[in-house]
Structures are given as C-alpha cells and as structure tokens.
Amino acid sequence: MQFPLPPPVFTGTPESILQESQHLIDQARSVQDSIATTITPDTAAFANTLLPIAHEQNERLYGRHMLEFYQNVSTDDKVREASRKAEKQFSELETELGMREDVSRLVKAVYDRNEDLDEECRRLLERQMLEYKRNGLHLGEEDRKRLQQISKELGDVKAQFEKNLSEEKGSVDFTKEELDGLPDDVFAGLESDGEGQYHLSFRPAHTSAVLGHVKIAGTRRKVYIGNVTKCNENVPLLEKAFILRDEAARLLGYSNHAEYRLEDKMEKSPQKINDFLEDVRLKLVPKGRVAIERLKQLKTEGLTARGEGNDGKFYLWDQSYYSRILVQRDYAVDHEKLAEYFPLDWVIERMLEIFAELMGMAFHQIPTGRGSENEELVWHGDVRMFAVYDDFEEGEVHKDFLGYLYMDVHPRAGKRPGLCDLSIHPGYINPSTSTRTHHPSTCLITNFPKSPTSKPTLLTHSDLWQLFHELGHGIHDLVSKTRFACFHGPETAQDFCEAPSQMLEKFCWTREVLQVLGRYWGSLSDEHRQAWQGEHPGEDIPSETIPADLIEGLLQSQTANRALFWLQSLHIAIFDMTIHQPKSHEQARNINTTKLWNALKSAILGIDAPEGDEGGHGQAIFGHLFSGYDAGFYSCLSSQVYACDMFASKFSADPLKREEGMRWRREVLEKGGSRDEMEGMRVFLGREVGSEAFGAWLGV
Ligand SMILES: [Zn+2]
Incomplete structure (x- = not known):
C-alpha cells in the first residue's frame, strides 16, 4: 500500500510514552536555556527569539497531542495512565515556561522593538506577552508564590470534582x-x-x-x-474554586475572574456579554412561557384521559416527556421511526461525500481490518482510517494530501464516552521555508453500539446533527494551514471555535441534506431486506427514501422546543457569569451557589421545581465549570450568532453549493487561529456579522 506520507503508528507503551514526553520536555527547556544564555535584550529579535521557541513548540505539540490521545482510546489501562501522566507533565511544563523571567525579558525586548511582522507572527508575539502577564510575571515575589499556590489548589479541586462525578455510583x-x-x-x-x-x-x-x-x-x-442530588459533595469544591479564582484574578490586577478569562477571547468585555445574555433573556423568556403553557395543556389532556389527578403544575421532570409527545402529536414526527432511515455506515459514507463535495476534498479509506497489512496503523480493529486529499483548487484538480482522518465508532471498555473529535497531530507549515512539513491527523470518536445482528445500528436525528458538529471540528483540523501549531484548526479563540461546527449542524435541518443522508435500512441490500422481512412478516417495506411529509414534519418541529432548550443553556451561562463577577472578594465568599442556581433556574425557565432540599444542587453535576468553560459557557450561545449568520446568508438557500463551501473553507477554516476570527467572517460574508439570523433562528 502506498501512503502519501508515513502515517502515525500507535505502538506506544507506558515506558515509551513517558520517555518521549520527557524528551520533548527536556528539549523545550534546553531551547529556552539556550536563548536565555545567547541572546540579550539588545540583540533580541523575532527571528532569534520567538522563532526558535515556535519551532520547538511546533515539535512539542505535534508529539504531545499523540501522547495525550492514548488516554482516550487505548485498550491498555497502563497506557492510558501513562498518557494522563504525560498530560500532567506537559501542563506543568507550560506553567514553568510561562514563569521564566529570563526569556520573558527577551520577548518583551522583541515586543518593544516593534518589528514589521505579518499577522500570524504578530499574534504569536502578543499571545506570548499575554501569557507572561497572566502568569503574574509582573508581580512581586510574595504574590507570585501565592498565585502558584492557588494554581496548585485549583488543580486539586478540579481533580476531586471530576473524580466525584465520574465515580458516582x-x-x-x-x-x-x-x-x-x-x-x-x-x-x-x-x-x-x-x-x-x-x-x-x-x-x-x-x-x-x-x-x-x-x-x-x-x-x-x-x-x-x-x-x-447525586454529587452534593461537589458543592463546597465548586465554591472553593471560584473563591480561589476570584483571589487570583484580583492579585493579577483584574476586577474579577470573568475579566481575566475574557481577555483572550474575541469579545473581551464581560459587560457586553452580560448585556448579550440579558437581551436573549428578555426575548426568549416570553417564548418559553408560551411553550410551557402548550406543554401544560398537553399534560392536562393526558392526565384527564387517564383519569389521574392534576395539581395544575408543570414540573422539571415533565419537560422532556411532554416535549417529545408534542413533536410526535403536532408534527407527526416519531423519532424512532425516523431513525430507521439513518443506518450508521450509510450515514457516515454520505456525510463524507457531502463534506467532500462542499469543500473540495476526497476521502480514501485505507483497509485496516484484522489480518490486513495495515492492521498496526490503528489502535483497535473497529477503527476506520482515511487518507484525505485536496481535489479542488481554482477550478483545477489537485491531489494534494491534507492529512489522516480516523473514526473510532463503537464503545468498548476504557474508551472515552460520548461524541467528540480529537487531534492526534496538529499540522504546521515550516515557519522558515513556508512548506507544509507536518500534516494533521484527527479522530472522530463516537460510541454508537455495534449491531449484533444484520440489522444495522440506527442513528437518531439528534445523533446525526451531533455527528456533523464533531466531524466539523475534524474538517477544521484537516484543512487548516498555519505556521504555528498553536493556531492550527480549531485552536481559535474559545468564543469562536464552536461556530463552524454549530453552522454545520444546521445542514441536518435542510431537505437537501436529509434526502442525501436518509436510506431505509431494510432497503440497503438483499440481506437487509431479508432481515427486515424476518422482523415484519407479510408487511410491505417502507419507501427507500425518507417520505416528504416526514421531512416536512421534522423541519417544522425544529422550533417547537427550541426556546426551552436554549433557556436551559442561558440559565447556566448567567449562573456562570454571575459567580465569576462578584463585586468584591468578600461577596465571592458569601455566594450560596445552590440558592443562586435554583433561583435563576426558576426565574429563567419558569418551570415548577421541587421544594427545599429536593431542589438539589444542579451546579454540582455540571462539569463544564471545570473543563475550561468557567466564565466561558456563554460562548455556546454567542457563537450561534456567527453560525446562524454564516448559514442563513450563504448556505440556507443551497446548502451544497461548492463555491460557498470553498470560500468558507479558505476564509474561515483554513487560517485557524492565525488571523483575527472576526476578520475571517467579515471577508466571508462581505460585511460585518449581524445578529438578525440568530434572532430569527431563536424565533424572537
Ligand atoms: Zn464542538
């Protein structure tokens, strides 16, 4: 088998993983030592200071992603453990490098020199400067010590919070x-x-x-x-964390943790985010109240029909149940029936075809099954591997290699749960020669059960749009071309990185894409037809494609429960911004998170909750507050503004239009975080981003 470039091999052992991470860590230290001893503030320039740091960082990130990837997929628990250990060592190294006064003085000298740099280099320099500031290098000895102590305590609190959640039984x-x-x-x-x-x-x-x-x-x-109420022991941990975060932010000179966190986002003003959330709240709450009345009526009808008593309330545990019934009754959408049109393998193949068509790419599957010559190229027999090529450029056919895509589809012991896309290697162009020397590898992880019979695994419509979302992150990885790996693909500002994937989700709510993706499972092959007949003796098999009225019902149903769905996110976003913006440290110490969480929930959702202790501690089971979304959860809403605008203005009329797909790829995805994200969208849209499409999408 011919490979465009040698593919990664997944033969890491606990020893080799730790050896390799140690090698990369030593190399990072030695590069910085060498800069510190050979360069002076007078001689420091981008080329002799930042560039060697960036070269080293490129190599380190390229190796590091792979070493950290093992913990998500390896079948060997010792390998997973070594991978987690390596991750911890790398993150400690980052803190160490971010505290180096000797190198920071040289970087500052480069900054003051004000060389004429292109955008990507300038962003790298600014990012480096910001990192030193955020690590407190400008502070006195005492304060810096306290910061380090806080950082360690926060690490311990996070580990305990996550352990409690994952081990909850x-x-x-x-x-x-x-x-x-x-x-x-x-x-x-x-x-x-x-x-x-x-x-x-x-x-x-x-x-x-x-x-x-x-x-x-x-x-x-x-x-x-x-x-x-399953993880109540997490409440004091969460409260300890935001008190520590508040102390650290004030030590560093910020008014609060939110101001600190927003500094490296696209939108840097917490007040603007507060205003945005308040605006959404004012518009969405009345919509939510109308939706609840409709569900309440449905509940009353159901209880009356069954002769059961009715206390006239609509509770939090009624919401999902009656929302599902509403969609089934008013829009004739039975999601279990619809799933029969989405057999897993068929959907994956069509999905890749859609991305290929839209963005000028070609996916070539590499046989890696048991006994094949490429068996060692994957970490498990279920994994699918694709070589991805560029097959479109300015109207000509090019077959440039882009990178490797993997799909690890089925669950197994020790594998990361849920759906996500993870980078195995970031790509980068050699910063000195401008040639692409390192290609990305990325992996889509899902946990759809493997079918034990000839009936295929079926996906729900919600699985479908989540697949588009996650593969969207993978495509971002594959098409990105940056000189610095730290800007590669989805490594953009946090309040932008979900926008491309959120936009792709919307493709699954269009007739064109649903028609391509849908195929009745019983009509996939003769074997499937027989299996179907076995399950339904004497019946006629349904149509091969999704019936038009089912698609119409689905499209109409999409707004039915949207207000309540997004009010739930809004509740979390407002809670998150509130606890991370206390007026004083004293106030931070006195916030009762349970009271705040439950009061905001009632006010925003308007759904009846259980009284007293039974209201529970929803904040204690919400892991995002520790996984990097602290004072950042709002971005799931704010990036929808960009996603809605890009989709409505360029794709809604013709989702599969390659011309727009290619422009989107070039202007929005390809540059990753190497250029101002807002600028990329401005070029793509041909104007400033607006919020009208977001309002229309929310139905407000
Ligand atoms: Zn995402």
Missing part, C-alpha cells in the same frame, strides 16, 4: 410497571435483582431515557431529584 430501583414507556433497548440493558426490581443508574443514557419516555410521573420525579 448512585442508582434507584423500580419495578417493570414503574418503568412503563422506557424504550425496550434501554430496559433490556438494566440490571435486575431477580425479584422484580430493576437498577437504574444516573448515567445520562438512563436519566434521559426515563425523563423522555417513562409515563409514570413519580418515576420521572425520583430520577430527576436523584440526579440533581
């Missing part, structure tokens, strides 16, 4: 009758004590299935309350 038992309505496949997976009691965990797969499907309100209530 709570469950609640129900009889089969109490679980009436639970989808068969979920019920079949429940453990039973053999005496009629079934154990239900608080994992998202279980809680969302119960809240969305179980008919008995008492069961939904128990699961809801159990879930929001």
